[in-house]
Amino acid sequence: MAPKVLVSDSLSETAVQIFRDRGIEVDFLPALGKDKDKLAEVIGKYDGLAIRSATKVTAALLEHATNLKVVGRAGIGTDNVDKEAASKKGVIVMNTPFGNMITTAEHAIAMMFAVARQLPEASASTHAGKWEKSKFMGVELTAKTLGVIGAGNIGGIVCNRALGLKMKVVAYDPFLSEERASEMGVEKVELDELLKRADFITLHVPLTDSTRNILSKENLEKTKKGVRIINCARGGLVDEMALAELLKSGHVAGAAFDVFAVEPATENPLFNLPNVVCTPHLGASTTEAQENVALQVAEQMSNYLLDGAVENALNMPSMTAEEAKVMGPWVKLAESLGSFIGQVTEEAIETINITYDGVASEMNLKALEAAVIAGIMQAVNPDVNMVSAPLIAKERGIQISKTTQDASGTFDGFIKLDIQTVEKYRTIAGTVFSDGKPRFIQIKGITIDSEIGEHMLYTTNKDVPGVLGKLGTLLAEHGENIANFTLGRASEGGDAIAMTFLDTPIKAETVAALKDTGLFQRVIPLHFKA
Known part of the structure; x- marks a missing residue:
């Protein structure tokens, strides 16, 4: 049976015709997006939903979207789409970031x-x-x-x-x-x-x-x-x-x-x-731009529904369905490694070397690389996805290289990032355990075994008595609850690091209090995708 797409906002007839030419059944109802009740009544019939900004793809609407596989936004902004709810429902959210x-x-x-x-x-x-x-x-x-x-x-x-x-x-x-x-x-x-x-x-x-x-x-x-x-x-x-x-x-x-x-x-x-x-938000309001993004979203949705190709997806890696089953945890790891670097690095990044060890070296390296870069870039631009990230990195002049090697050490495989900025060198490595959970295993060359949580705190200090006690005391005094805690050190009395997994985002006043102790070289709140 041919896929069926609903166009619930105003798209050009040329874009609608792209669906028809590709053998996709399409209903062009440009006024429907403004009627949330009627939209909820009919959305269950469709595999794809093509929208602009008028249609609101909420969690409530997605509950009725029993067959929906992809939402395509003609334009860059997706504030009108609940991406978390879409991800939970297994619905891909695409946009067209370069059309305007x-x-x-x-x-x-x-x-x-x-x-x-x-x-x-x-x-x-x-x-x-x-x-x-x-x-x-x-x-x-x-x-x-x-x-x-x-x-x-x-x-x-x-x-x-x-x-x-x-x-x-x-x-x-x-x-x-x-x-x-x-x-x-x-x-x-x-x-x-x-x-x-x-x-x-x-x-x-x-x-x-x-x-x-x-x-x-x-x-x-x-x-x-x-x-x-x-x-x-x-x-x-x-x-x-x-x-x-x-x-x-x-x-x-x-x-x-x-x-x-x-x-x-x-x-x-x-x-x-x-x-x-x-002016009333006219930045993308030209005939050419509106036509470009409409044509792009029609092509992207058609490619996915007919061939499984994923382009400009905001909530899914660019990979085949077969790869996704095996690579999912590794993609999450790669993105988390990049996200760590992006959140702790303030200087311009010049080079990124990614080492793929063991089982990681046998996977879709392009997808893993895109996940790393997306993680880095999302620290300053949450709209970056795995498709757009490599292009953005190239435009920024960032040099990216990769190294593959047979399994070494105690793990079946790992991914390691070596980052050179204009002033500093940074390194981090991680692996996926047998339970399918990604973990950080090395930061700054220091061995660590850190679970990756949504809300975390990264601290660095000299290995001297009293630092960890002060950290725990101040977190408790400010009502911060620790879910998990991991530390490591380079040598006795040398550099030390700690990764603290918290139940909620750490408060700004807690960070300020930790910095005021003078015990910590760096106190950085971190956020990772759940």
Whole structure:
């Protein structure tokens, strides 16, 4: 029987025709996504669901989706899909992360022009019959310094376009190597340096715990007088109230925002301020972008439903069904190893060497490598998946190599990562035990046997009496319950590490208290996928 797909949001007829041409039965009901009750009534008939942003794929809806195998989102954002619930139901969630890159980058450039020359206000004034030529004195972009926060896919295009405008471009991106920056023609700098030098600042990073309010009040005050801020990435990256005050004081000369902390944005501190350009989240709103993502999602879903190929999946490795049965725990291990590195590393990563030992060397190394890289990248960009991660690493200029070897040591196999950053060398290794559970077996060259939990704490210290007692006491005083605990040391009196598995995420005040003891070199909260 042919697979059956429901298109519950507005997709182009060309995209719908792709399903039909591939022999897939398709129902094109673009208004259905807004009627959650009716959608729940019919969803059980379908193998695939193609959506944009109107359809909400909730846990409640998925309970009715008895035959659903894949959800395809035409676009990058999947906030309207409960990915955890989908994973539990065995439903793959795909998106199309690269279809609107050019469109979004062009919108950022357009917004930069608009705020440089006060175009919206000048247009409104002229439409009103005024001729206020002297009122709208703008600035040139040529020879100005553009600070790009996030030089990935979209940010990289913005850099390219800005160089074409004869701007000087400085970029802040923890994953951008010096070599890749040189190839792009931009100068890699730290955030404080960018804030100090940039005439225009544009943001192109996802919203994560590390990027939320990256332009905080404190950082905005570090900018040079007369700076102009452009945000076409995500709401919440900028402290909008602080920016409004700096606009009123004249420290910031202008701002252009396509995204806001609360959307739909019917009111905002930036509204109605002079030389502030606002648009209603139009970054991906071009005919070409909407068509591209629609065609891509139709092709991806068809490939999966007919051939089992997995592309741009957010909750499943790229591998065959046969491989998944054996490789599942090893993929989770690989991703956890990468996630550890991503969470403890602040500097740009230059090289990654992955050693596959024993049984690990006989598996789908491409999938394991993708899982490692995805784990690393997800520390700063949770939208990265196993398909997009290798491409992003390549664009960042990260060199990736692998080594395979026969079984050595006491394990049937293991995976080891050796990471070189601009300043440091890091290493971690792990294996999968016979119970199917991944474990860390070595960190910093120190042997350890650590279960991998959702909420963990990594600490390093010198091997002296009293450290572990203080750790346990402070955790208890702050109400942190330990589920498991593992430690190791290089030698007596030398470097020591501990991995503490906690029942809940550790509180910020607990971390601060541990740091204040002066006993620990590093105190890093970790989060791993459950």
